[in-house]
Amino acid sequence: MNKNLQRNNSLFNYSFFLKLLYIFFVIYDIDFTFSPSFTTARISIVTIILILILKRKKIEFQRRTVNFLLVLLFLIACSILQAAFSNDFTQTSRLFYFTVISLLGAYFIIPFIRSRNELLWLFLIACSIQGVIVLYGFFVPAFKLTLETYIIYGANFGIDNLYRSVGFSSSSGAALSVIQCIGVISAGLLITTNFRNGFTKIIVIVLGLVCFVSIFVVGRTGLWISFIFISVMFGNNYRFILSFAVLTIFFYYINLNALLESATSGLSDFSVEYFSGWLGESLDVSDNATVNALNEMSIPPLDWDTLIGTGKISDSNGLNSSGNDMGYIQTYYSLGLILTFVFYFSLLLFLKSFVKNSSNIKALYILIAIVFFADLKEPMLFKYALPFFIFSIFLIDKKSNLKAKISYESII
Template sequence: MNLLSALPLKVLWVFLFINAISFNFFPSFTTNRLAFLALTIFFILRYRFVFKQKEILLLFFLLSLACYSMVVSVLNIGDTTQFSRLFHFALFSILAPLMLFRMLNNEYEFHLAVVFATIAQIFFVFLTYTSRSFNDVLFSVVLANNNFGESLGRAPGLSSSGGATLSVIISLGAFSIVRLAKFGMSSWHLPVLILICFSNIIVGRTGLILSLFALMMFFTRSRVNMRSMLMFLLLAFVFWLFIADFLIQNEQFLQYTLKWALSGLSGDGTASALLAMGLPKMSISQLLLGTGSVVLPTGLNASGSDIGYVQSIFSLGLIISCLFYSLLFCFLSSYAKGCNDEKFAFFIIFLTFFIEVKEPFIFKYFYVFYVFMSLLLLKRERV
């Protein structure tokens, strides 16, 4: 029996892998590592490692960069975070899709699993947003690298990250619905897509923007039938009947969440904060070759910037960083060319580098995993 032969197992594996949940009793034991280990064991037992030359070369390049990062860190008495990032990127973002691709039957079942994993997370998003007692129990076990569970201003979900990272994870379900619609419209597609957009209002603006992009793609690429519209209207009625009244009377939504969401449209939001983050003072050699540092001994950000590109340049140097991003773009684009949905393929590749301006999402692994997995399946499928 194939490890992923049943839909519930696919959904569970996708949920554990993309959400990367940590636990208080063993912080380094994350669910994405567990999922990757299970995938690797079953792959070794049932398949042979047969990869294309460009895939082997990229893995070798990434491991070489990891070694370079280690050398720079040792010479500059830095930390090993960038080494860990590159090593795990090679495993989780490149090797995992290559193995999973061999074990899935088609593109449809992958995107269906992503959507159901997203719906499961949305359930926890609303639950953790409305119930402090549930959060007390949940986060006594789950390690939360944020304080959202304390204030309930933003929904932490069943996640160790929350915020922008969780919102982008949720947005993956929106893009999967866009692809599923190409196989045939279903009445549940639009309502779930709207639900994803709404859930990101109380999670993170980055994912909300991506979800709205997906919603626009859905309308421009698909014919919305009457059943979908009726389902949407029914969902809107239920929302107004049960949820809208709760939100209108909910102090945390009015005093924090709504103001926080709307601040993204003004100069007081994330955009202005990012614009204030530039490269810190560095010598010419440090700028070109890197400092080897990502995190200070105090736990603070060594570069002083949330921007993924700035963190990479500060750690790896301008030369290696440009080489890394350029080769990654060329590698992903090589799979997009000639696939059966080039517009979708190149758009999600573009978003890979677009959201890196917000945070180092490339080194959070799940988004490139999703993009590469989608590209591999797009090369195989014919809709």
């Protein structure tokens, strides 16, 4: 009996590690210098399809999923037609990988996930590992230069920038900060679980803090999303509000600037005042460089071209054709107003269809709001990690409602 139990635990740990690798490689989508285009997300999707075939795992697509897939296939076909005239297949690529990586990638992993808690642990641990790498790169700049040797980054800042860190991921800046906030959200959702002991909850909080702190040295978009999630999810939780107030008072009295100066004393030319100002600016929506920049960006006027779509995302020089960073505006300029409405509205209907019979209605509505909020900064839907996370949570939530819940605190 004991030998069988040990064998099952061993298999579970091995299985958990493989699932962790899959999620890590999908959300961080690493593009190595020695194999460009063969990103870890693409390799992971192909691998899991082969595993599904070999293990004869069944994936059942409900009518709503089939309908959403048909909409996406229709949009892909339209974008191909538009690209034939514009000679820019970027939007086609975006829609295709959104379908394969974000949506189908979530469906492919769900048959191997046993509970909602296990899935949240997987995302939390993956983001925590990246958080440690990001923080190490921030305090040891030479490490970032080493990473650059092997990884292709899409950063809009120099890799030698002292105030921004990168990680074991091709994503950087705002995109990486949004991925790291997935860890914060996972921790928040796990905290609402009734754990048998307080130690497990402490581990969740510590890992969540690692993810949260790592956002500070990556980008500010993830901070906004984290604040929105925390305030809405726990806004009426008096115990949480009291704990947050005590934590705020604690940080007020320890003099954060002095602590930061001590931690960055080994970084030459590092200005604590500049870094603190950059972080503080993220909390001032009325006078924020990012918000101001977005407000100053022009919106292409509505005419025949933008009604049916120009098919353009970037020009021959790789510059933004729409002149706007917002995901909504880029999609509107490329697909056209009509098809853009079809895409976002069908996505909303698809996600909302999961909420009706859920036992986590509040959490799911918050996640839906986050999906649409994130695209106000950049086309985060087409960076695949956030929608992959959201689709996975919605799918496992549906699966959990159909079977008894299982506790997986033993993985810690």
